[in-house]
Amino acid sequence: MSVQQVISGLQRAWNAGDGSAFAEHFSEEADLVDVVGRLQRGRAEIARQHRHLFDTVYRGSRNEFRLLDQREVAPGVLLAHTSSTLHVPVGPRAGETRSIQTLIVQDGLITAFHNTIRADFAEFERGA
Incomplete structure (x- = not known):
């Protein structure tokens, strides 16, 4: 599976x-660091955390x-x-959030994924 197919699958599952479908794109032993810095280890944990997110916030x-x-790095x-x-329609995270991710993909599965929210640097410097 190509990287484009992997991220297309992530998008379909998210939407x-x-x-569970989101986590299927990760290896059994994958690591995911989410936007608030929590480390999720393994496909089962990634599925559990994302089921919770999709049911709540x-x-x-x-x-x-x-x-x-x-x-290719190796x-x-x-x-x-x-x-x-x-795009979040309602709730405490309502609105639009832009992020950037770093992925390591091996044999068509994500083995490492790091997600970071993008912010305006000028606001960051002011402490806003």
Whole structure:
């Protein structure tokens, strides 16, 4: 499975609100660091955490992933960067959030995923 197919699958699963389908794109022993810095270890934990998110704070949300770049860092191991735009209709996270992700993909599955919210640097410098 190509990196583009992986992120397309992530997007479909997110938009369906399906935490198990989202986690299917990760290896059994994958690591995921979410936007608030929590480390999720293993496909089962990634599924559990995402089921919870889709049932609560991100209920009804839509996410758009875009592949920015990819390169082979070892035979069969790809490093990729993606960006995403998350649309949340209601609740404490209502609105739009832009993020960037770093992925390591091996044998068509994500083995490592780091997600970071993009913020305005001027606001960051002011402490806003």
